[in-house]
Amino acid sequence: MEITLDKHSANQASIKITLNEADYQPKVDAKLKDYAKKAAIKGFRPGKAPISMVKSMYGISILVDEINAILGESLNNYLKEQTFRILGEPLPVEKEDNSIDWKTQKQFDFEYKIGFVDGVAVALDSTVKGTKYSIKVDDKLVNETIDNLKSQYGNSTNPEVSEAGDNIYGDLKATEGEFSKTLSLPTANLSKKLAAKFVGVSKDSVVEFNAKEVKKDEWSEAFSLTDEEAAEATGAFTFEVKNINRTENAELNQEFFDKIFGPDTVKSEEEFIAKVKETLQESYNRESKVFTEEELKKVLVDKANLDLPDSFLKEWLLRANEGKVSETDVENEYPIYAKQLTWSLISNEIAKANGIQAEHADVVEKTKEMIREQFASSGLGSQLEASMDMFVDNYLKGNEGQNYMNMMTSVQNEKVLAFVQEKIDLNEKAISIDEFKELLEK
Missing domain, CATH: 3.10.50.40 (Chitinase A; domain 3)
Structure with missing residues (x-):
């Protein structure tokens, strides 16, 4: 077997694999013998058909299967040995005549296109500038919220x-x-x-x-x-x-307080106003955290300045989703995909270099937080907490385990971004609600 790599550019290459008879024939012969022992062919007792007849009936399909298995294993092993990071999946290069003579051919040549990045490096130091936003809930917003609640429950x-x-x-x-x-x-x-x-x-x-x-x-x-x-x-x-x-408008009385926050959670107008402000602040703290993290991602993506194999990735996306998307779809959505991919590469590299990883307990806790937020206005309270383990287990097992992987990625990203904020030049900036809305519109 011969495997050669031909780099066409800084991020795209082709891999050629040549298989000779000695590479595949022993495995083909062994598989034929195994078939012969089990084959039920009309006119012969089970396992007694001549090997020549078994070869005539199943030889080509066995040959194709074995060569494909050898190709897959060899290509994967070869790529694992390389220092660059493979993106997407290798794409088979179809021959112009698309012909292989499986009956007589002894040597087989195959070619694959690959896209890769040769290294991901982001210096986490004072040269990286970021902003940590905090949103201040003022009396104006509190009063507007209370007015809306009075109207809603009136x-x-x-x-x-x-x-x-x-x-x-x-x-x-x-x-x-x-x-x-x-x-x-x-x-x-x-x-x-x-x-x-x-x-x-x-x-x-x-x-x-x-x-x-x-x-x-x-x-x-x-x-x-x-x-x-x-x-x-x-x-x-x-x-x-x-x-x-x-x-x-509803009156600010105990009945109204109980409708909003549950029985006896607050017992006076002063406590109600304070609780509204606290709830709003918690909500905007989450929003400002998400916004800060998204802005940091942009900073790190720009700083890394990765040269992605764009043409290869577009072709891979089209072929991987054949029949589901068009070339126009891929072209329109590619900029978003490229940014997400770049961030994923950066996050994984920072995590690997600094021993950051998402633990199972972190995944479970984040899932609990998500479920609590979803049921925040349901009034279930203690009932929800009593069944929390069941909710978490059902969610993480859902979507054939993909929910678990998505949550693990989310946890890792949060840990990476927290680590980044400790290492870079981070400016803390307090902004009003109106300023925050203006930033979102940009």
Whole structure:
């Protein structure tokens, strides 16, 4: 057997494997003898058919199987010996005539394309600059949240005459044409000028307005029109009122506190406000942690500046997902895939170089945290904790074990990023909610 490597560039190469008769024939002969002992062929007792007949019937399929097995093992062993990191899977190079004479040919030549990176190195020192964000929950956000909760848990009424902020149920119709739609109109989502037309109206009233008075976003956010419907909305409209819905804000009392946080968790307005602020802060702490980590990933990916075998990876993705994706799909999604792959290479290298690994106990604990977050508003509390081990076990065994591997990768990434923050020049920056939203929009 002969294996040769031909590098075409800094990250792509071809591997050629030549198999001679001595490489495969002993295994083929042994497999034929084994078949002959077990074969049930008409006219012969089991195991008594001539070896020549067995070879005639099964020889080629056995030859193909054995050569494929030798190729797979030899290629894998060869790649393990190399210093570079293989990306994707080796791709067989099909011959132009795609012909192999399995009956007479003694020597077989095969070729594979590979993509790789020759090394992953990121210096974790003061030359790497990062930012650790912390979001400060202010009184404005706390008050807005409480107002939303009071509205959400308030009592609904159906007054005879509308006021600002009411939801008005009725029929929207175009004066010209056949367009008609029954909907609930949240007047709070309208501009002040247009909303004023819906104040002081009663059941069976008809409100008239022109499409020019409706802002673009209001067609979807207030009138619930599709993009297609909004595009065709022109001219005069009428809205016939069928019902008026108003939500009266809930009072800050014990019944309200219990609905939000559970029985007797808070017992006064001061405790309620403090609990709301604490809950918001915990939520934004998680968000700022995720945002900080994502920004650090970008910094490290840029710093590593890995030269990926793009053309090879695109071909591999297309062939590995044959029939499921098109060339256009691969081309459009590749930039995201390339960044994820680069980060994975960096994370694995940092973990390997610094003895960082995800332990089973870490995976279990992170899964528990995920489940608690998912059921946070369910009110299950102690019932959830009593069945937690079952929930964790079922989740980690799900998706044929892939959930466990995904969670392990997530744990390793968190440990790697925590380690990175200890080694680089990390600037801590406190930001407001509005500043955080602006960063997310960039």
